[in-house]
Amino acid sequence: MAMGMGHGGGGGGMGMGMATGMGPRPAGFRGVDQDAQRRANASAPKIAHLGRRVAELFRPYRARLALTIVAVLLGAAVAVIPPLIVQRIFDDALFPTSGGGPRIPLLVELVSITVALFLLSAALNFWQTWLTATVGNAVTGDLRVRMFDHLQAMELAFFTRTKTGVIQSRLQNDVGAVSSVLTNTVTSVLGNTVTVVASIVAMVLIDPRLTVIAVVLMPVLAVVQRRVGQVRARIAGQTQESLSELTAITQESLSVSGILLSKSFNRQGDELGRFREENANQVRLQVRQAMSGQGFFSLVGVIMASVPAVIYLVAGLLIGGGADTITAGTIVAFATVQARLLQPLMGLMRVTLDLQTSGAVFARIFEYLDLTPAIRDRPGAIGVAEAPGPRGEVRFEGVSFRYPDSSSEARPTLDDVSFTVEPGQHVAFVGPSGAGKTTILYLTPRLYEATGGTVRFAGADVRDLRHAAIIDDIGIVSQETYLFHATIRDNLRYAKPEATDAELEAACRAANIHHVIEGFEHGYDTVVGERGYRLSGGEKQRIAIARVLLKDPPVLLLDEATSALDTVSERIVQEALDTAARGRTTITVAHRLSTVIASDVIHVVERGRIVESGTHESLLAAGGLYAALAAQQLAAVTDLDADRPV
Template identity: 65%
Template sequence: MSGGGRPRRGVASSDTEAQKAANATAPKVDHLLRRIGHLFAPHRAMLTLTIALVLIDAALTVAPPLLTQQAFDRGLFPEGGPNIPVLAELVGLMILIWVVSAGLGIWQTYLTATIGNNVMGTMRVDLFRHLQAMELGFFTRTKTGVIQSRLANDVGGVAGVLSNTVSSVIGNLVTVIAALVAMLLLSWQLTLIAVVLLPLLALAQRRVGRVRARIATQTQESLSDMTAITQETLSVSGILLAKSFGRQESETERYAGENRRQIGLQVRQAMSGQGFFALVQIFLSIVPAVIYLVSAYLIEGGADLTAGTIVAFTTVQARLMWPLLGLMRVALDLQTSAALFARIFEYFDLRPTIADPAVPESIGLGDPVGRVEFRDVAFSYPDQTGSHARILKDVSFVAEPGQRIAFVGASGAGKTTISYLIPRFYDATGGAVMMGGHDVRNLRQQEVLDQIGIVSQETYLFHATIRENLLYAKPDATEGEMRRAAEAASISATIEAFPDGYDTVVGERGYRLSGGEKQRIAIARVLLKDPPVLLLDEATSALDSVSERAVQEALDEASAGRTTIAIAHRLSTVVDADIIHVVDRGRIVESGTHDDLLARGGAYAALAARQGLTTTPRQDAALEA
């Protein structure tokens, strides 16, 4: 498989990526607000209750200032002196309102936290499920750390908005409207003075929001880079590579460089808009003093303003300050989080190039289960420019049920690509790949995968027990089935010799086991699945001769009665195959048995000579005799 070149690790690469991220802008997503709103659709009932509580709470918070006016005019300073019973009644009513408001606030916080976290959790699972459906090519061209960052950092970055936005917007908006109504009822002249500069502040807020959104996008890109560096260098393979070449310090510096950039972006994000909010607070703080001065002029001009009215007005105006600031902060947060939502929805909008047909066919009882056929198959990998590099051309062959066939050839000839087309990791760009008499593109991909067991050169084991790794193929397998699969793979005795037996933890990617042990566990896992087709992609090429012999014996046992397709580099592992296909530059150039191909003296014979296989099994038997 060919692919685009990776940037050279080190400072130059980091600088290039940093410059690229510095110019990052959020992806464009249509109907973003509507799509965010749809996230809350499953929680309508709880959201409606939350909104009702917010409305009640917002309305209650405006009542105390109006009661304050009554307390001044009817309780403290009425004609004839203070009226204690009226004042006590008003004070008691104010206390009751604050107690009820506090209780409603606790209930509201619980509801908003529940809704927000459920929405965030659903989004994270849906994104994970969507990524699981993406084709293999998506993962070969995207860093694992970048994908992890979208799931963790981007989704986590919108948590606060999902939890608090609805209640904050509605609560603050209702409070602002109620406060403005109360202020107008108290004095329309003073209200004009209090709100005269608010339109200018709203315009300034929009400009600050655009700056914060741009910084947020750069911050998330930097977090993606940091996650990618962590995933690459702190995995077992990455740390072995760094230690082998003494590159720990340079890897630390690479991470430290990105970390410094992240710190700078976080500081910029924290400081962006602080001057604006300081200006808003100054404006809202000096308004009461201005109100006192204007009130004096109005009273002097004959306006009917009592002390209670002025105190109540400034109290309401003070109550206006925090919800107004809250609305502006939410507006900024929405502009900032819009960049994160856009990055999340960008992944949701990716469509897998390999999908199930609208009306899938199915392999029936009368179909040749285990029969694999290529009909004039061609395939090209898209490169970074969008053009296509042809890998396979006019490839045709048939693997009958129970037959063992092999593909050999030089590196880059196209052998592994053939193995990727059978389970539909990629789709052929020409011709047809047939499974059980059906074009695999007309079958559900899961049905295709159910027919195939794959043992590759790079065995992947989870950081879990041997039992859990084996049962990954068949979670409902019995203990007996699991042990029989291990016996068939010639690994049961080795497993039982471990102190913890099948409950032995294999370590990251199975690094606590030898290469041969990992491969035989992988074979046992496939045998537990019991597929009709076995796909071996250079399953022994990375092993020493002793391990290779043990694994090869296990593979020979495993392939009995199954259609076996082997991709091989070492010809010694496939000399007993029913048919050997020689692949060169994306074409099958020779086909036959090991003896026939050697006798033909062509490309296969040349490969055999380079590997020291200059005799046929019959000649070897004659020599031994």
């Protein structure tokens, strides 16, 4: 939607100031805010059936997952056969128990089979790696798109109370943190499990007594591993939270607005201090996460590496006792199989720890996916064309509004507001800052949900209309226009992707900006820069107006659209706005009364209520709040004129 929605002014706290452009904060504020947030998020959120929900992510790829499982099972099974052949090589080919010299033909045959098995194992491993990469990365991509889509469905209030950097961190860092788990878990768990089981079976077949010695400590290791995993999961949650804060600081400080603010107040050193402190915390947590469990794995490595020596000792004792006969082939084959047990066993333990660790990150992801948008279409919601009233009519019936995070004792932002805007009518809302004007504006397209009363659009309750249909009928121009870091042409086509160049030019002529664009070296292909900072305020506003004209909506909402401009730019933009409003239902929120003098009806808002209504002349004659505001503005202009040098 062609909105240009930046930081909304006034309107009872409707300010749209998210992380972008917030710039440096006072040190005391930062400390309280960040520490409280870190304490609140030190442990991962509790998500029911987490394992089952992670498994559900693989459902669309069942066929490829089945092939992956087949490849893993075949690869694991093939990998344990060569050690068994080694026993035959020693006992039947090199040192045959029947006596005599080496049996070369049998030796060639057994070696050839071994090499063939190695080649087959390599081919299966290649196939398995390809399948794993495609499935794992596809699931990761689906999860990232799913979260992005869900976040776009969240109501406006969610974004006004959540740092942009924190949202970005959930989408990028958290999903990225589980990418390797999604990619490698299935093959690692299956492959290593099959290899471990097959190795133990092979060891039992070779010599059951030596097998007992090799695996006697495994239950103890499993218990220790579980405790280590719990510690790693807790550290992982803290690490991701710190990464969210680091991303938020970066996004705030290095945006165009943030860097301009820090340079304006010479606070780059303070911003560096914020970043350095959180970065040090991130480094500390990363080191803790990397080192947690390393002592455990070192112990496992020492134990598993020492087992062959113990086996040789036991075998020597058995041979020396004379009660049992253990051949050299048996010892070599058993040691070979046992050596193969080390890597998959370590891998299985590591992936189990990774699963425990990633559980905290998965919980953070599902926490966002489980958020329910406050504004959703009802079953059977209709389009605006099906609404019973005339298109372009807006009506408030006893509307009240209170922000979700405000206390019940606080004064509501809006209290029993009622008015009607007829199709094609121009209605303005004026009043002191914080009176609730902008809130009225954003309740109209249902960007916020009224907490009392009814907002009607084209005669229908907005809750009975499809939200997308309402937005299609509305164009919004706010005081801070948002432009993408793209060309003017691309920014205009955001409202109508299929628009022709002729339509773009017509919209820009109507917005009184075409001649300016033509004067640029690259014309409509001029890149406007981050948030349009390469353009002046008036140029950005007129491009925003052209964008709305290209959309051609029957209802136009103007939120302090000229308040940030100088007198000359205001006049030019106001002319463009007058052109845009012609023939449309127009609702204007204004601070400068000079911009709403010609409105059909002016409503004066104070402390969330409409206290006066009428035309400019009738309100002046009434001598109420509107007349007082007009007198204040006239006095301010007179003072400026008196101070201006002759």
